[in-house]
Amino acid sequence: MVNIKAFVFNPFRENTYFVWDEEGSLVVIDPSFYDQEEQEAFFSLVSRENLTLREIWLTHGHFDHIFGVAALQRKYSVPVLMGEADADLLAIAGQSAEDAGLKMPDTGFRTTPLSDGQALTVLKGSPFTAIATPGHTEGGFCFYDETDKVLFSGDTLFAGTIGRTDLFGGEYDKLIVSVMDRLMGLPGDVDVLPGHGTWTTVGNERTGNPFLQPFNEPEEDAEADSETLAPTE
Numbered sequence: 001m002v003n004i005k006a007f008v009f010n011p012f013r014e015n016t017y018f019v020w021d022e023e024g025s026l027v028v029i030d031p032s033f034y035d036q037e038e039q040e041a042f043f044s045l046v047s048r049e050n051l052t053l054r055e056i057w058l059t060h061g062h063f064d065h066i067f068g069v070a071a072l073q074r075k076y077s078v079p080v081l082m083g084e085a086d087a088d089l090l091a092i093a094g095q096s097a098e099d100a101g102l103k104m105p106d107t108g109f110r111t112t113p114l115s116d117g118q119a120l121t122v123l124k125g126s127p128f129t130a131i132a133t134p135g136h137t138e139g140g141f142c143f144y145d146e147t148d149k150v151l152f153s154g155d156t157l158f159a160g161t162i163g164r165t166d167l168f169g170g171e172y173d174k175l176i177v178s179v180m181d182r183l184m185g186l187p188g189d190v191d192v193l194p195g196h197g198t199w200t201t202v203g204n205e206r207t208g209n210p211f212l213q214p215f216n217e218p219e220e221d222a223e224a225d226s227e228t229l230a231p232t233e
Contacts, residue, residue: 002126002148005045006193010034011102013063014194017152018045021123026051027145029152030059030195031068034102042068046180054122057084057130059154059195060137061089062167063097063105081120083132083139084113095185114141131182135175136163142183149190151202157183157192159200162211179212 005018009032017029026046034038046053053076055062056069061082073080090111094104115134120143131142133156140163143152156164157179186225188203 001123002145003049003069004028004150004193007033007038007041008223009038010064010067013196014064015193015197016042016068018051019123020049020051021125022108023124024049024051025123026053027057027120027123028053029074030065030154031072031225033068037105038069039071053078055120057120057141057143057152058086059113059142059156060101060140061086061093061219062137062155063089063093063100064103065154065195066090066093066107067105070109073109079112080109080132081114082111083134083137083141085134085139086169087139087197088141089137092168092193107172133178133182135165135171135173135174135178137167138169138171140178144154144186146188147186151183151190151192151195153183153192155195157205157209158194158200159192159204160209162209176211184212190197 003020008175009016014032016031020026022040031041033232035040055078066211069080090107093107097104101150114130120128120130126145126147130146131144133140133142134156140154140156142154142156162175162179184206186202188206190202192200192202
């Protein structure tokens with residue numbers, strides 16, 4: 001079983017997730033500490049739990065999810081896994097942050113491209129699967145741990161809503177297909193940990209998310225369809 005700790009960072013209140021195993025191997029999802037206080041909170045947990053950062057996983061390339069990436073890669077020389085189609089977002093991240101009135105993030109880090117269905121096995125006993133979910137961005141990914149029934153959904157799926165599609169690389173139809181075909185077939189008791197806001201479950205979103213109407217269906221009917229809707233390997 002993995003340990004999970006969430007931080008809410010930067011003015012956009014982005015969720016940065018620490019995920020670590022019993023041996024102290026650590027993956028950080030969307031590290032985006034912005035100021036000195038947030039950075040100190042980040043490194044305090046690393047020190048307190050005696051963790052070793054192994055990899056950084058990015059759900060997508062928007063600036064509010066990557067503020068801390070370059071600093072971490074410089075310090076630890078670890079791989080940064082991200083959808084290759086979001087490379088263009090990194091090129092404009094500085095200007096996008098500036099347009100939002102924030103200090104430009106350092107995007108001088110190297111990325112390793114993810115592939116759909118890729119097994120991520122750096123954490124002992126809890127293999128993750130990378131699920132391509134384009135729509136919020138072209139290269140968006142979610143990270144699913146079948147063993148612990150946890151899905152890190154980035155800005156693809158939230159409690160009661162879905163990601164916006166009016167930004168560069170966004171496309172509404174693609175996002176709906178990603179959510180319905182790739183995520184809603186997962187078991188209903190899978191915890192969904194989004195990029196902003198509160199946690200939810202697949203079951204809650206499958207039966208009550210207004211953006212998925214008229215596809216909402218009773219939980220028992222949705223469970224019956226889970227095999228056919230499950231993400232491909």
